[in-house]
Amino acid sequence: MASVNSRTEWLHRLEDHTAAVKALAWCPFQANLLASGGGGSDRCIKFWNTHTGSCLNSVDTGSQVCALLWNTHERELLSSHGFTQNQLTLWKYPSMVKMAELTGHTSRVLFMTQSPDGCTVASAAGDETLRFWNVFGSPEVAAKAAATVKPVPGPFAHLNRIR
Secondary structure, eight states: OOOOOTTTSOSOOOOOOSSOEEEEEEOSSOTTEEEEEEOTTTOEEEEEETTTTEEEEEEEOSSOEEEEEEOSSSSEEEEEEOTTTOOEEEEETTTTEEEEEEOOOSSOEEEEEEOTTSOEEEEEETTSOEEEEEOSOOHHHHHHHHHHOOOOOOTTTTSOOOO
16 A cells, blocks of 8 residues: 655665764755764764765864754854864855854753844753854844845755645
């Protein structure tokens, strides 16, 4: 009775990480670009072309990657980390040059989320704290930048929706 349905088949199986994949983030300005972050023995942020399944780049961050967030106004990626510094790192994309390291948590930074205006990031860590960071600029600057960014249809826009 079970039949294979095109809506339930996976498109790609990506196996390049060498530890648990702990973070995923779709790029807001390139619809077929996905960033992923690996755990303690991997320590890499990998960038994937979701149309082909190919790994476009891999960057060793030096520590486990726990969460990823794209800046919705600029070509930047924020990563959160565990041991040893428990920091947030801001990267320029695509060069992956470190722009800033934000420290203060005393345990792994497990989760991050952006405010609706895209400027403030809240981080949650194993040290039982929430911290708020003005990472991505002021709302006025962000609004001007957002006005120049054109939305790109998602990589699966051509597929039927599940619901």
